[in-house]
Structures are given as structure tokens and as C-alpha cells.
Amino acid sequence: MALNTIGGKHHVEVAALILISGTIVLIFFVILSGVRDVPPFNRTWFLQVDSSGITGSKRSLTQWTYFFICDAHNQNCGSPVPALPIGYGWQGGNQDVPSSLVGKYFYFLWRFGWVSYLMALFFVSLGWLVAIVSVWTRLGSVISGVLITFAFFWHSIAASLMTTAFVKARDSFLHVGIVAKVGPYAFGFTWGAWVALLLSMIMLYLGLINKTSDNYKKRRNQ
Numbered sequence: 715m716a717l718n719t720i721g722g723k724h725h726v727e728v729a730a731l732i733l734i735s736g737t738i739v740l741i742f743f744v745i746l747s748g749v750r751d752v753p754p755f756n757r758t759w760f761l762q763v764d765s766s767g768i769t770g771s772k773r774s775l776t777q778w779t780y781f782f783i784c785d786a787h788n789q790n791c792g793s794p795v796p797a798l799p800i801g802y803g804w805q806g807g808n809q810d811v812p813s814s815l816v817g818k819y820f821y822f823l824w825r826f827g828w829v830s831y832l833m834a835l836f837f838v839s840l841g842w843l844v845a846i847v848s849v850w851t852r853l854g855s856v857i858s859g860v861l862i863t864f865a866f867f868w869h870s871i872a873a874s875l876m877t878t879a880f881v882k883a884r885d886s887f888l889h890v891g892i893v894a895k896v897g898p899y900a901f902g903f904t905w906g907a908w909v910a911l912l913l914s915m916i917m918l919y920l921g922l923i924n925k926t927s928d929n930y931k932k933r934r935n936q
Contacts, residue, residue, distance in 0.1 A: 726921040727850065733914035734842045734862065740907040741835050741869075744900055748782040748791045756788040760880045760900045763803065764893040768811060770804040777897075778803065778880070780831070797828035800883055812886040820879055827875030834869035837861050838911065845918070852925045859918040866911045873904045 747758035761778045765771035775786045782791035783803050795802060799821045804811065841861035848854025880896050887894035 726917045726924065727845070727855070730914040730917035730921065731842070731845055733910040733917070734838060734845060737838055737865075737869075737907045737910040737914065738835070738842060740903040740910070741831065741838070743903045744907075745780045745831060745835070747900065748777075748779040748784050748788040751787075751789070754899055754903075758899040758903065759784070759788060759897040760876065761800075761883055762786075762895050762897065763887055765803060767892065768804045769809055772805075773803075776803045779900075780828070797825040800824070812890045812892075814886045814889075815883060820883060823875055824879040827872050827879060830868050830872035830875060834865050834872055834907075834911075837865035837868060841865055852922065855918055855922040855925060859915065859922060862911065862915045862918055866908075866915050869908055869911055873908050876904060877901070 743754050743758055747755050749755055759777040759779045763776050764774070765776040766774040773783075773785050773790075777784045777786065777788060778798070778800065779788060779791070781794040781796070781798070782788070783795075783798065784791035792802075800815055801811075801821075838861075841858045841864075844854060844861060845858035848857075884894045884896050
């Protein structure tokens with residue numbers, strides 16, 4: 715009975731909590747890609763390149779994940795490296811690599827994107843904790859709404875920089891005749907989390923507006 719009452723009276727907040735929980739799961743799918751040989755972790759990667767013709771590459775097919783560089787299906791991954799540069803996919807020279815990939819541009823582009831994922835995860839986790847404890851109150855809605863707004867800000871940066879970095883890298887490989895493609899799972903999870911954050915943020919503020927309106931009506935009726 716109590717659960718039904720909460721769900722009926724606070725359906726907007728309940729929906730927001732579900733979306734926030736889904737966001738956390740999707741971000742973890744991306745961050746933990748390559749950690750376990752089970753779906754979706756072995757299917758999640760940002761960029762896949764036919765590296766058989768690249769001097770210094772240890773793999774015929776190279777996949778870049780959040781922490782690792784791996785073979786096909788995220789097998790035989792190397793050591794985890796925070797914000798690993800694209801150039802870690804090969805060693806010993808850049809003669810077979812697109813010239814546009816040589817330099818600091820992609821390094822810093824992805825480094826900032828990499829950090830932004832963690833910032834988004836930090837704020838969305840805090841927002842989830844606050845929401846699950848006190849979203850039914852006006853103060854809880856305010857705090858969780860602000861935290862989710864910060865999470866949305868950082869995740870927007872992460873998604874934008876990730877997309878820019880790996881789409882441009884793919885295009886650079888394709889331009890010199892090297893087969894490359896971006897990962898549908900990593901991109902789908904990232905942008906799916908972005909949509910879920912946007913909707914949850916809107917719902918939290920709608921819940922806050924409803925609470926404010928209810929409090930105003932109660933004061934008028936007193």
C-alpha cells in the first residue's frame with residue numbers, strides 16, 4: 715500500500731530515479747569495457763581499426779576501449795592505461811599512420827573526454843544517492859536536481875569529445891585506405907545515458923515545481 719501511494723503521488727520522481735539508475739549502468743558499461751569477456755563488455759569499444767598494415771602494431775585488428783587496447787571482441791587486452799592515446803595501438807614509428815593522428819590534438823581531445831566521463835559518473839552517483847533518500851522532499855529535489863544538472867553538463871562534454879575524437883580518427887584512417895569503424899555499443903551507451911540524464915533532469919525539476927505548487931496551495935488553504 716505504501717509503495718503504491720508513493721508511486722502514485724510521486725510518479726515523476728520515480729521515473730527520474732529509474733532513468734538516473736539506467737544512466738549509471740550505461741556509463742559503467744562504457745568505463746568497464748574490456749574488463750570481462752561477457753556481453754556487453756566484450757562488445758563495447760570506441761574505435762576498431764584493421765591494423766595489420768601498421769608497423770609496430772601487435773594486432774591485426776585493434777580496438778580502443780576506455781582503459782584498454784584489445785584484439786577483436788576485446789580479447790588479449792593490454793594493461794589498463796588512463797586516457798590512453800590512440801598511438802598506443804602501435805609502437806616503433808608512425809610511417810603507416812595517418813599524419814593527422816600524429817601530434818597532441820587527439821591526445822588532449824580524448825584526455826579531456828576521458829576525465830569528463832568520470833566527472834559525470836561522480837555527480838550522477840551523488841544525485842542518485844540524494845534522490846533515493848530524499849527526492850520526496852522539496853530540498854531533496856533541489857539538491858538532486860542540481861547534482862544531475864552537473865552530471866548532464868559533464869556527460870555532454872564527455873559524449874561530444876568522445877564522438878569528435880573517434881569519428882575524426884576513423885575518418886583519418888579511412889582517408890588513407892585503412893578500414894576503421896566506430897563502436898555502436900560505446901556510442902549507443904554514451905548517448906543513451908545523455909538522453910536519460912536529460913529526461914531525469916527535466917523530471918526532477920517538474921517534481922520540484924509540483925511540490926512548490928502543492929506547498930503554495932496548502933498555505934492558501936490554511
